[in-house]
Amino acid sequence: MSTPHSSSTTSAPHRASPPQIPQSLTLAALTASSASPSSSSASGMRDAAEDDSDSPPSQMSEDDPGGGGGGGDRWEPDLRGGNGGGGRWAPPDQVLENVLESVLEFLTAARDRNAASLVCRSWYRAEAQTRRELFIGNCYAVSPRRAAERFGGLRSVVLKGKPRFADFSLVPYGWGAYVSPWVAALGPAYPRLERICLKRMTVSDDDLALVAKSFPFFRELSLVCCDGFSTVGLAVVAERCRHLRVLDLIEDYVEDEDDELVDWISKFPESNTSLESLVFDCVSVPFNFDALEALVARSPALRRLRVNHHVSVEQLRRLMARAPQLTHFGTGAFRSEAAPGGGLSVTELATSFAASRSIICLSGFRDVNPEYLPAIYPVCAKLTSLNFSFASLTAEELKPVIRNCINLRTFWVLDTVGDEGLRAVADTCSDLRELRVFPLDASEDSEGSVSDVGLLAISEGCRKLESILYFCQRMTNAAVIAMSKNCPDLVVFRLCIMGRHRPDWITRDPMDDGFGAIVMNCKKLTRLSVSGLLTDKAFAYIGKYGKLIKTLSVAFAGNSDMSLQYIFEGCTKLQKLEVRDSPFSDKGLLSGLNYFYNMRFLWMNSCRLTMRGCKDVAQQMQNLVVEVIKDHSDDEGEAEIVDKLYLYRSLAGPRNDAPPFVTLL
Amino acid sequence: MEVAAASYVADDVDSCLKATELRLGLPGTEETPAAALPTPPSTPRGKKRDGNNTGAEEAAKTAPPAAKAQVVGWPPVRSYRKSCFQQSSSAAKSKPAAPEEKAPAPAPAPAAAAAGGNALFVKVSMDGAPYLRKVDLKMYKGYRELREALEAMFLCFSGGADAPAVNPSDFAVTYEDKDGDLMLVGDVPFDMFISTCKRLRIMKGSEARGLGSVKNN
Numbered sequence: 001m002s003t004p005h006s007s008s009t010t011s012a013p014h015r016a017s018p019p020q021i022p023q024s025l026t027l028a029a030l031t032a033s034s035a036s037p038s039s040s041s042a043s044g045m046r047d048a049a050e051d052d053s054d055s056p057p058s059q060m061s062e063d064d065p066g067g068g069g070g071g072g073d074r075w076e077p078d079l080r081g082g083n084g085g086g087g088r089w090a091p092p093d094q095v096l097e098n099v100l101e102s103v104l105e106f107l108t109a110a111r112d113r114n115a116a117s118l119v120c121r122s123w124y125r126a127e128a129q130t131r132r133e134l135f136i137g138n139c140y141a142v143s144p145r146r147a148a149e150r151f152g153g154l155r156s157v158v159l160k161g162k163p164r165f166a167d168f169s170l171v172p173y174g175w176g177a178y179v180s181p182w183v184a185a186l187g188p189a190y191p192r193l194e195r196i197c198l199k200r201m202t203v204s205d206d207d208l209a210l211v212a213k214s215f216p217f218f219r220e221l222s223l224v225c226c227d228g229f230s231t232v233g234l235a236v237v238a239e240r241c242r243h244l245r246v247l248d249l250i251e252d253y254v255e256d257e258d259d260e261l262v263d264w265i266s267k268f269p270e271s272n273t274s275l276e277s278l279v280f281d282c283v284s285v286p287f288n289f290d291a292l293e294a295l296v297a298r299s300p301a302l303r304r305l306r307v308n309h310h311v312s313v314e315q316l317r318r319l320m321a322r323a324p325q326l327t328h329f330g331t332g333a334f335r336s337e338a339a340p341g342g343g344l345s346v347t348e349l350a351t352s353f354a355a356s357r358s359i360i361c362l363s364g365f366r367d368v369n370p371e372y373l374p375a376i377y378p379v380c381a382k383l384t385s386l387n388f389s390f391a392s393l394t395a396e397e398l399k400p401v402i403r404n405c406i407n408l409r410t411f412w413v414l415d416t417v418g419d420e421g422l423r424a425v426a427d428t429c430s431d432l433r434e435l436r437v438f439p440l441d442a443s444e445d446s447e448g449s450v451s452d453v454g455l456l457a458i459s460e461g462c463r464k465l466e467s468i469l470y471f472c473q474r475m476t477n478a479a480v481i482a483m484s485k486n487c488p489d490l491v492v493f494r495l496c497i498m499g500r501h502r503p504d505w506i507t508r509d510p511m512d513d514g515f516g517a518i519v520m521n522c523k524k525l526t527r528l529s530v531s532g533l534l535t536d537k538a539f540a541y542i543g544k545y546g547k548l549i550k551t552l553s554v555a556f557a558g559n560s561d562m563s564l565q566y567i568f569e570g571c572t573k574l575q576k577l578e579v580r581d582s583p584f585s586d587k588g589l590l591s592g593l594n595y596f597y598n599m600r601f602l603w604m605n606s607c608r609l610t611m612r613g614c615k616d617v618a619q620q621m622q623n624l625v626v627e628v629i630k631d632h633s634d635d636e637g638e639a640e641i642v643d644k645l646y647l648y649r650s651l652a653g654p655r656n657d658a659p660p661f662v663t664l665l
Numbered sequence: 666m667e668v669a670a671a672s673y674v675a676d677d678v679d680s681c682l683k684a685t686e687l688r689l690g691l692p693g694t695e696e697t698p699a700a701a702l703p704t705p706p707s708t709p710r711g712k713k714r715d716g717n718n719t720g721a722e723e724a725a726k727t728a729p730p731a732a733k734a735q736v737v738g739w740p741p742v743r744s745y746r747k748s749c750f751q752q753s754s755s756a757a758k759s760k761p762a763a764p765e766e767k768a769p770a771p772a773p774a775p776a777a778a779a780a781g782g783n784a785l786f787v788k789v790s791m792d793g794a795p796y797l798r799k800v801d802l803k804m805y806k807g808y809r810e811l812r813e814a815l816e817a818m819f820l821c822f823s824g825g826a827d828a829p830a831v832n833p834s835d836f837a838v839t840y841e842d843k844d845g846d847l848m849l850v851g852d853v854p855f856d857m858f859i860s861t862c863k864r865l866r867i868m869k870g871s872e873a874r875g876l877g878s879v880k881n882n
Contacts, residue, residue, distance in 0.1 A: 167745075168738030172795030225745075251745045282745065366749065390749055440750070442742040471740060498740040555739065581736070631795050661795075 100126040110135055129153055136160070137600050139177055139201065140625065143652040144185035155194045156220075157186060161201035163603045163646055165578055167225060170605055170644070172631065174659045177201045180210075181657075187214030195220040195246075202226065205233030212240035219274075220246035227253040231285065235264035242269055245301070248279040256285045266291040270298075277304035281330050281364065286310045297322040303358075306330025309366035312337040313375075314344050320352045329356070331364030334372055334391075349375035361410075363387035370397045380404030387412040389438045395421035403428055412436040415449040415471060422454035426461025435462065436469040444499050448473025452480075452505075459483035467492035474505040475532060480514030484521040493518050494529035500556045500581075503533040510534055516541030519549075526573075529553035539563035543570020551576040561588030568592040578603040586613025589645075593617065596624055601648035609642040617647065618665035625650045626665040627658070748799075785859065791819045791836075791867040802859045808851055812838065819867060836869045 104126050107113050110133070117127040133156040136142060161177025179201045186193060193215045203226050211218065218241045223229075231254070237247065265288050268275070273295065280287075287310065296302060302323050311319075311332030320326070336343030349372060353359070359379045368391040383405050388398070389412040398413070398421045405411075408429040413421070415437050425432070435458060437450055451474040458465070459479070465487040475497050484490075495515075503510055511532035519525060519542050526548050530538065534557035542549070543566035550573055557563070564584050567577065568591055577599065585608040596602065596617070611628065618626040629644035654664040785802040798818050805811040815838060838850040842861045850858065850865070 165738065167743045168741050169744060169796055170738045173797065225743075251743065253745065389746075438746065439740065439742065442740050442747060444736070444740065471742070496740055500736075500739070553741075555741070580738075 097122050097126055101130050104130045108133070132156060133195075134158065138648050138650075139179075139182065140652060140655050141600075141648060141650045144182045146651065148185045148189035153192075154186075154190045155192060156197075157182075157190075157193065157195070158197040158199075159201060160199045163578070163601060164200070164576075165580070165603055165605070166200060170580070172629065172659075172661060175629070175662065176655065176657055176659070178657060179203050179207050183207050183210045183214065187211075191215065192217055194218060195222075197222040197224070198226055199224040200226065202228040203233070204228045205230055205236070208233030209236045209240075212236050215241075217243060219243055220248075222246065222248040222250070223252050224248075224250045225252065228255070230255040230260075231262040231264045231283065232260065234283070235262045235267045238264050238267040239269075243274055244268075245274050246277040247275070248277055248304075249282055250279060252282050254283045254285070261285055263288045263291065265295060268295050273299045274301055275299040276301045277328075278302065279304060279306040279330065281306045281308045281332075281366075283308055289315055293318055293322060299323075300325075302326065304328035304361075306363060307332045309333040309364075312343075313349055313372055314338070317344065317349060317352045320356050324356055325358055326356055327358045328361040328385075329359050329363070331362060333367040334365045335367050335369035336372075346372055346375050350378055354378035359383070361385035361387075363412075365391035368393070373397065373401055376401065377404055381406060383408055385410040389414055389436065392416050392440055393421075394418070395424065399424045405429060406431075408432055410434040412438070414438055414440050416440050418449045419451055419454035419457065422450060423457040423461075426457040429462060431464060432458075432462040433464060434467040435465065437471060438469075439471040439498065442471070442498070446473065446498065448498065452476040452478070455479045456482055459486040463487060464489060466490060469494040469496075469529075471496045471498060473498055473502070475502075475511065475514070476504045476506050477509060477511060477514040477517075478504075478506075480511070481517040484514075484517040488522060489524060490518070490522040491524050492527040493522065493525060494527070494553070495531055496529065497532040501533045510538070512538040512541065516545075519545040523548075525549060527551040530557055531555060532557075535559050536562045536566070539566040543567055546571050548573055550574060552578070554579045554582055556581045558582045558584065561585055561591065564588030565591040568595045572598075574598070575600045577601075579607060580604070581606040583608060586610055586616070589613050590616060593620060596621055596647065597649050599649070601646065603644075603646050605644040607645075609645055610640050611642055612640070614642055614645055614647075615665050623649055623651070625654055628663040628665060630661045630663070787840075787862055787864050789815065789818070789865040789867065792869045794819060800865070802862060805855075807855050808858075811850075815865070815867065836867050838865060838867055840865050 100123060104113075104116060104123075107116060107127075107130075113127055113131055117124045128150050129152040131151050132154060134147060134151060134154050135158045136147070137160050139159045139161050159179065159182060161179075162171055162175060165171060166175070177200060179198055187210060191214070194217055196211065196218075197220070203223060208229055211221070221237060221241075221244070229252075234247075234249075237244070275295070278295075278299075285308075287308070289311065292307070293315075296305065296319055303326060305319065305323060305326055306328070307316075307319070307330055309332050313334060313336050316331055316334075320329075338344075353376055356379065360382055362376060362379070362383060362385070365388055370393060373393075380401065381404055384407055386405060386408055387410075392414055393416055395417050398417045402408075402421075402424050406428060409431055411425060411429065411432060411434070413425075413436070417424075422437070425435075437454070439446065439448070441447070450470070450472050452472075455470060455472070455475070456479045458468075459482050463486055465483075466489050468483075468487075468490065469492075472495075475495065480495065497511070504514070511530075512535055514532075515528075515530050515534070515538050519528070525546065528542070528546065528549055528551070530542075530553070536559045539558060539562070542552070546552075547570075549571045552567065552571065552574060554563075554577075561584055563582070564579075565588065567574065574595070575598075579602075584604065588607075589604070589609060590613060592602065614626055614628055618624065624647050627646040628642050629646060631643060658664055786799045787802060788797050789800055790797045800811070800814060800818070802811070805814065839847050840850055840858070840862045841864045842848050843863060847866070853861075
């Protein structure tokens with residue numbers, strides 16, 4: 001698509017009559033916009049429940065990179081319409097453009113902005129100048145240069161890199177998603193850039209240094225599930241970004257250079273800082289606690305603080321004393337470093353919590369000593385979010401705590417609390433919106449501590465539930481059906497029956513009916529992960545009723561290619577499909593040809609795909625990048641079998657940074 | 666595997682058959698069938714089967730684990746989360762016993778060898794594997810345990826789930842020491858090795874040939 005260039009200064013005759021709105025809003029432009037995959041598939045507000053991260057990096061809605069022109073469509077603005085004239089350019093009106101820009105400032109949702117940019121050229125220009133936040137859901141869908149050329153005044157950029165299955169070791173190391181070319185392009189283009197949020201990207205220490213150097217007004221850095229950097233890079237950011245407000249490091253893999261451990265906390269400015277949020281629980285190396293205490297003391301705006309597990313309860317107390325205004329607190333290990341019998345008393349710790357009147361979110365508890373749990377009672381009633389998912393608690397240990405959490409909206413927990421613990425949650429937390437139950441023993445043959453009983457209890461007590469992630473070993477259709485009826489507001493339903501191909505443990509039926517009920521009854525559902533023994537019937541349900549589903553994860557499921565066909569044909573809003581270990585062949589893949597441009601990506605591994613099928617797709621769809629990823633760099637085994645397929649729409653064409661084990665078709 | 670030939674010379678056929686029977690264990694040891702058969706824990710982490718807990722763990726030490734193929738990335742729990750439990754499993758836990766108390770959270774080595782003090786995680790790479798792993802050297806008492814743990818970890822890369830146990834002479838375990846030199850594992854006392862080892866590397870195939878099949882101490 002050619003970037004519209006400005007011709008406003010050239011041939012505009014002076015017009016005596018009052019300016020008219022250019023009549024270029026023609027049918028052609030409208031048809032182009034509705035056919036373009038971007039505006040029809042761009043989602044509404046933020047993809048809140050997309051992943052396991054604690055807080056999503058972006059509060060913004062999705063921006064499709066093809067917002068200006070869409071996938072394969074060539075969008076040409078029709079400049080010849082209107083004004084009664086034929087064949088004459090409608091001169092852009094400078095006054096109108098200024099007005100437009102002022103109005104468009106108020107548009108924040110990317111979907112609205114994408115639509116506005118398609119109206120006509122001057123709207124396109126005005127929108128491009130006024131867009132402040134750019135969201136790119138797949139960093140390879142558009143080139144950095146192109147983004148920098150289009151948008152004039154960005155303040156905030158959100159980039160996502162690797163496909164989600166990279167979290168489960170399915171994407172080999174070195175696959176890509178490097179942020180370097182982006183930082184290199186954004187630096188010169190947006191000296192006023194304030195905010196960068198990255199998810200699943202590789203960020204080196206040099207990249208961090210370049211960010212610190214390029215953006216003198218930099219305020220917010222949020223890295224979620226990233227890798228490639230160490231405390232060296234953090235030190236540079238701390239030192240050079242004098243206006244830093246947010247440094248959120250969430251579930252990153254931070255290289256620990258054992259020899260070169262840098263005291264990055266000491267590098268923050270010595271005067272009062274503007275820090276509002278400091279999250280570093282994933283930086284697992286020891287740090288300078290005294291420096292942190294001093295930093296907290298001179299950061300009056302600090303509201304969110306999450307420390308790593310090298311912090312004892314004694315140290316927590318000191319932090320809380322320095323920052324009584326905290327709202328979000330990550331508590332580190334939550335145990336004493338003293339010998340048993342010595343150390344802080346529970347009462348003393350409770351006093352600290354009582355003094356922290358603003359706490360609404362608690363997390364951490366990485367190595368919790370349950371005796372200290374009562375210390376948090378003073379804040380329980382106000383808590384809206386509680387993360388116990390690293391605390392191996394029993395039901396008996398959980399109950400006295402959860403009993404007080406009457407306002408809880410988000411709860412993450414380990415399955416060690418069992419069905420009984422979940423029942424206690426259901427009894428108290430009637431306002432619960434999000435529940436995640438993680439397995440302590442994440443293996444297929446584990447005993448599994450929660451079951452259909454817990455799910456049923458939750459569904460009965462937490463009627464307002466919107467999002468659930470539930471790992472278990474035993475499940476029944478009846479419990480899932482009950483949840484579908486009791487919790488009609490569900491937007492995210494992710495059930496993981498860890499043993500592969502497990503049926504309803506009571507009736508021995510496949511789990512088709514359970515998931516069928518979910519898609520049928522939960523009319524707001526946008527995200528679904530299925531598991532257990534599933535036949536094509538389940539996918540027939542999903543295709544028939546899952547009209548709002550944007551993200552679908554499938555594993556060890558389905559009988560035949562019909563399943564894929566049901567999904568592609570039925571789920572009209574589908575954007576992200578991830579499939580593993582299911583009996584789908586090239587035929588199933590090809591049934592999606594007409595839909596791939598409407599999707600952000602398709603991932604399939606360990607199915608029955610062959611090179612021929614993948615090449616077929618690549619040949620027929622010019623604006624798709626089709627990647628075949630091999631596990632080993634030597635080609636052992638048949639070259640025809642495709643183990644991992646990752647395809648995505650892109651305006652940038654095949655990338656030039658692919659490693660040898662990736663074949664771009 | 667040793668053929669216990671010498672000590673079983675006898676007249677009747679049965680004894681001769683027994684003599685040529687391949688068994689696990691050193692020559693001269695008479696093992697009960699239950700222990701002789703590798704009782705595979707389903708995962709290298711050692712699931713406890715009823716009434717056979719110690720047997721399972723013992724067998725895990727003497728036989729390659731897992732008849733059932735381990736699938737990569739399933740269940741879909743982030744490695745970040747899994748690794749957090751590995752770190753905390755080495756610390757002493759004051760847990761009142763839950764009704765179904767089981768072995769502490771996943772660890773690549775027998776979790777019973779809970780170490781006090783700091784963990785010593787080093788990277789382990791295997792030529793040809795798509796990703797690296799990390800092991801805590803303090804979890805092992807000696808080279809044999811370390812080797813078995815490495816075998817268990819990288820089994821899936823050695824030619825498929827159903828492949829027979831990896832031929833030891835096909836790979837060599839090397840490490841990078843403080844000076845940056847590539848050394849063969851096994852030459853120095855284990856404690857000394859732990860203090861100098863910076864990372865491990867499993868070399869496959871032709872590169873390993875020259876180093877020979879230094880195996881099983």
